[in-house]
Amino acid sequence: MNVGFFRNDTEVANLSGAREGCFNLSANISLPKAGTYNITVNTTSGIFLEIYFLDNAVDERNPLPVIEFPTNNSFWKNASLTVHWSATDDYSVDNCTVKLFYVENGSLREEVTYDYPDTTNHTFDVAESSQKYRFQLETVDVNGRENSTGIYLYNDWTPPSISITTTNEKNVSVQWLNLTWNTDENFEINRTEIFVNGSFEKEVSGQSWANISVETNGTANITVVTYDMVNLRDADAVNITFDRSLPYVDVTPDTYFNNAYFNTSDVTFTWVGTDTFSGIAHYEVRMEGSTWTNVGDDTRYTVHNLDEGSYGFDVKAVDWAKNENITHVDFTVDLTDPFVSISSPSQGEKINSSDVEVSWAHAITQL
Ligand SMILES: [Ca+2]
Ligand SMILES: [Ca+2]
Ligand SMILES: [Ca+2]
Numbered sequence: 619m620n621v622g623f624f625r626n627d628t629e630v631a632n633l634s635g636a637r638e639g640c641f642n643l644s645a646n647i648s649l650p651k652a653g654t655y656n657i658t659v660n661t662t663s664g665i666f667l668e669i670y671f672l673d674n675a676v677d678e679r680n681p682l683p684v685i686e687f688p689t690n691n692s693f694w695k696n697a698s699l700t701v702h703w704s705a706t707d708d709y710s711v712d713n714c715t716v717k718l719f720y721v722e723n724g725s726l727r728e729e730v731t732y733d734y735p736d737t738t739n740h741t742f743d744v745a746e747s748s749q750k751y752r753f754q755l756e757t758v759d760v761n762g763r764e765n766s767t768g769i770y771l772y773n774d775w776t777p778p779s780i781s782i783t784t785t786n787e788k789n790v791s792v793q794w795l796n797l798t799w800n801t802d803e804n805f806e807i808n809r810t811e812i813f814v815n816g817s818f819e820k821e822v823s824g825q826s827w828a829n830i831s832v833e834t835n836g837t838a839n840i841t842v843v844t845y846d847m848v849n850l851r852d853a854d855a856v857n858i859t860f861d862r863s864l865p866y867v868d869v870t871p872d873t874y875f876n877n878a879y880f881n882t883s884d885v886t887f888t889w890v891g892t893d894t895f896s897g898i899a900h901y902e903v904r905m906e907g908s909t910w911t912n913v914g915d916d917t918r919y920t921v922h923n924l925d926e927g928s929y930g931f932d933v934k935a936v937d938w939a940k941n942e943n944i945t946h947v948d949f950t951v952d953l954t955d956p957f958v959s960i961s962s963p964s965q966g967e968k969i970n971s972s973d974v975e976v977s978w979a980h981a982i983t984q985l
Pocket of ligand 2: 774776778803804805806847850
């Protein structure tokens with residue numbers, strides 16, 4: 619015989635060929651939604667007909683919406699946005715509504731409702747402009763229970779900007795460089811990279827400074843490139859002269875000045891200086907034991923009002939990378955005339971010879 623199981627008069631299961639006299643037949647009958655059902659079991663033999671009323675089938679939970687794509691806080695640069703979703707429920711999901719909001723003012727841009735699971739994706743047409751959106755997925759199950767979830771999405775058409783702030787002048791000379799910069803970005807910086815003479819040097823993401831040491835002396839091009847989350851980029855560059863060479867400086871002429879004697883209390887020094895890579899920035903001078911005086915790019919300096927005595931004089935050359943070198947000379951000021959007198963012959967002496975022997979005495983105050 620055939621045994622039919624009916625849910626509200628609709629046959630939902632059938633056991634064909636059931637043996638007559640069998641009393642332990644069973645079938646699973648799904649309940650599509652919560653409520654009261656009339657369950658009937660009928661047989662072709664017409665032997666029995668049983669009617670059950672199944673009351674209060676309860677919907678245990680809200681539907682569970684899942685946004686399959688994209689992920690929360692995704693960035694993209696496109697004039698359209700396709701979303702994919704799924705949903706589950708203890709009964710079944712009836713429909714899903716997708717909504718796209720502008721976060722800036724909370725207004726709704728677009729809303730569409732689809733039967734589930736007939737349609738599980740939707741493409742929003744969005745403007746070609748930077749905008750932060752909230753995408754919301756709202757799910758309704760067959761019993762009218764609701765649930766929703768949402769994510770934030772960034773449509774980014776605006777490149778970041780970067781500006782090196784290390785110096786107002788874009789050409790400096792250094793032994794090593796502390797490079798600083800400012801960035802501006804409408805949403806989020808992804809990464810920042812440094813290139814030296816066009817070659818990748820290092821990634822400095824999350825920083826606004828970096829120490830850079832280029833081993834080779836000379837001028838190097840330092841470029842900082844920053845990228846946002848959709849790879850839009852901006853770059854800024856500086857030309858930096860790396861200089862670790864000491865300047866050369868010497869008092870001229872050295873042979874004259876070093877350990878020289880002067881019979882004047884004002885002494886003038888001159889010197890020459892050169893520097894490779896960055897050049898001479900300035901000179902400083904001092905009498906030994908006193909403080910330095912910056913004389914700019916002068917190469918001449920006069921020391922006034924010296925008493926008799928021995929002195930040292932220093933000239934320091936400083937290059938633009940602040941390398942420095944010092945030259946030193948010693949000298950003596952001697953203001954005392956030497957004493958000398960003729961001891962023989964005497965004043966007015968008459969000589970009876972065609973040869974005269976003259977002798978004298980002298981004394982020197984040795985300084
Ligand atoms: Ca449910
Ligand atoms: Ca951007
Ligand atoms: Ca140098």
